[in-house]
Amino acid sequence: MSGENIKDITAANAHYSASYAEGGLPLPPKRKLAIVTCMDARLLPAKALGLYEGDAHVIRNAGGRAKDALRSIIISQQLLGTEEVIIIHHTDCGMLTFTNPQLHDILQQRFHGHDVKDIDFLTFQDLEQSVRDDVEFLRGSEVISPHIRISGWVYEVETGTIRRVSTAN
Numbered sequence: 001m002s003g004e005n006i007k008d009i010t011a012a013n014a015h016y017s018a019s020y021a022e023g024g025l026p027l028p029p030k031r032k033l034a035i036v037t038c039m040d041a042r043l044l045p046a047k048a049l050g051l052y053e054g055d056a057h058v059i060r061n062a063g064g065r066a067k068d069a070l071r072s073i074i075i076s077q078q079l080l081g082t083e084e085v086i087i088i089h090h091t092d093c094g095m096l097t098f099t100n101p102q103l104h105d106i107l108q109q110r111f112h113g114h115d116v117k118d119i120d121f122l123t124f125q126d127l128e129q130s131v132r133d134d135v136e137f138l139r140g141s142e143v144i145s146p147h148i149r150i151s152g153w154v155y156e157v158e159t160g161t162i163r164r165v166s167t168a169n
């Protein structure tokens with residue numbers, strides 16, 4: 001229903017800001033950490049990982065793909081001093097359910113031939129492999145310093161549990 005979301009978030013924010021006491025936090029994340037994860041609504045990184053205001057960057061996109069997050073990762077590391085990247089993909093991810101050609105076909109029809117073939121939606125067929133691929137992508141990138149720690153994880157939406165898939169170092 002139109003307006004319901006706005007009403008709800010402004011009410012929730014009034015409650016939050018009434019006792020907010022973190023106005024003096026510095027810009028760089030205290031834990032020198034950047035998390036790259038999916039935009040999936042079932043995953044709440046702060047809640048699931050015990051993060052508080054000022055702790056970490058949380059970079060989200062469809063699938064939690066590192067390639068899509070690279071612009072933000074560079075800014076996180078080069079301008080804001082983060083030294084660790086944690087990549088978290090998750091079970092039952094929508095990105096497991098279609099392929100680039102399938103989505104291209106759907107969008108071509110929906111947008112009446114508007115060319116979307118240039119967009120790589122970074123879908124994947126193997127969850128754990130997608131995590132390893134993203135760790136390797138960052139490790140192999142010339143714009144990621146060798147001293148940056150990188151690890152890859154899977155979050156299980158069924159249990160709320162994270163498990164480690166890959167360690168680059």
Ligand SMILES: [Zn+2]
Nearest residue numbers: 038040093094
């Ligand atoms: Zn997802």
